[in-house]
Amino acid sequence: MSPRRSAAEALVTRARILSRAAAIASEEGLDGITIGRLADELEMSKSGVHKHFGTKETLQISTLDKAFVDFWHQFVEPALTEQPGLRRLRVLCDNSVRYLTEPLLPGGCLVTASLSEYDGRPGAVRDAVVEVWSRWQEQLRADLVVAVERGELPGRFDVEQALFEILAAGFALNAAMQLQHDQAAPGRARLAMERALSQP
């Protein structure tokens, strides 16, 4: 009753599935993704959805990857034109605050949510979460290191401490937005990040 589609159309279908899955996962977690529910909302059959990934675990990981790629495209890549070091770092911080304040997904940042959802559950999903999270950390660390090398930050500057505090501000911002819709939180996060860069 439903004929095979072209390879190009299949890619579109796959994208539709991942898009819906990411929206669901951002609100209910990667475990909230359900093949039956996706099939319902996308008006296709369960087996049709399933075929694209073969395994629910693969679907979850693909969803996480998709969300991360979208974030990267919209909030990291634009910053890469900036001068590496303190300038670029500040833009990245600002972009991440904007992202966490008005996320691409209805339930907020999927990576942040998946972090605590899967930190205690070994397996491929957890590995994917850790990898994606590390990539974001590395991006920030790289610019911190460059900033020190270029003398934009004092030579005795504690890069790891600053990184810790920047990530911390992101976590707190995410929680404040998702839990309490605290409109003051973005400003506090910005200030906290700025303070992280001005070590005594």
Add this chain to the structure above:
Amino acid sequence: MSPRRSAAEALVTRARILSRAAAIASEEGLDGITIGRLADELEMSKSGVHKHFGTKETLQISTLDKAFVDFWHQFVEPALTEQPGLRRLRVLCDNSVRYLTEPLLPGGCLVTASLSEYDGRPGAVRDAVVEVWSRWQEQLRADLVVAVERGELPGRFDVEQALFEILAAGFALNAAMQLQHDQAAPGRARLAMERALSQP
């Protein structure tokens, strides 16, 4: 085949269930709690477990409450003997770092985990999470306010900013421990909290 137990024994059973449920939830989330699994691991029947709470949602909320009460007993109440204000606040910060570093539950702080698990899912569980989280926030805020009133912190001190940064450090510490077992994280969290108290 299994006769009724005394009311006292029933309380013990209830505590056993909650204890096991909290351990599971700390690793797999409040949704990881399953009546069948609890029955298995506690060697009782599903209906036996069920009867104590009547509803899975009630079981989840009870589990969260139990975890919070345990935390409160072990890490907050001992600090209440301290002088209110900056002294007590520092003890609370230190205690929370110790708690997040070596939690009472195998999967880390259940409240922190539940925060992002349920922030996008309206309902009684979410309400319970918010309430419990607010109580912890209030405790910290109260001592910050006292510290300002008593002149232990400058009059222009931004209490909400400091609170934001203290909570932020907790989030980051939790993530670093649960995700990467980062042994340097407790020190960084302590430093970040101390910096939060020394606004420029």
Add this chain to the structure above:
DNA sequence: ATCAATAGCGAACGCACGTACGCTATTGTT
């Protein structure tokens, strides 16, 4: 023109879930 490859469907599977009901045997009150 031929034909292997495949997107998507429909139906079925075994399993685990939360919940409901009735029962039993002890408790603890009267």
Add this chain to the structure above:
DNA sequence: AACAATAGCGTACGTGCGTTCGCTATTGAT
């Protein structure tokens, strides 16, 4: 001594899950 209350069990029910299998009809390479 009598008896309502109840901790916990056993069984069952309906639902939704991930996955499997066979099918159909188009695509796209040969």
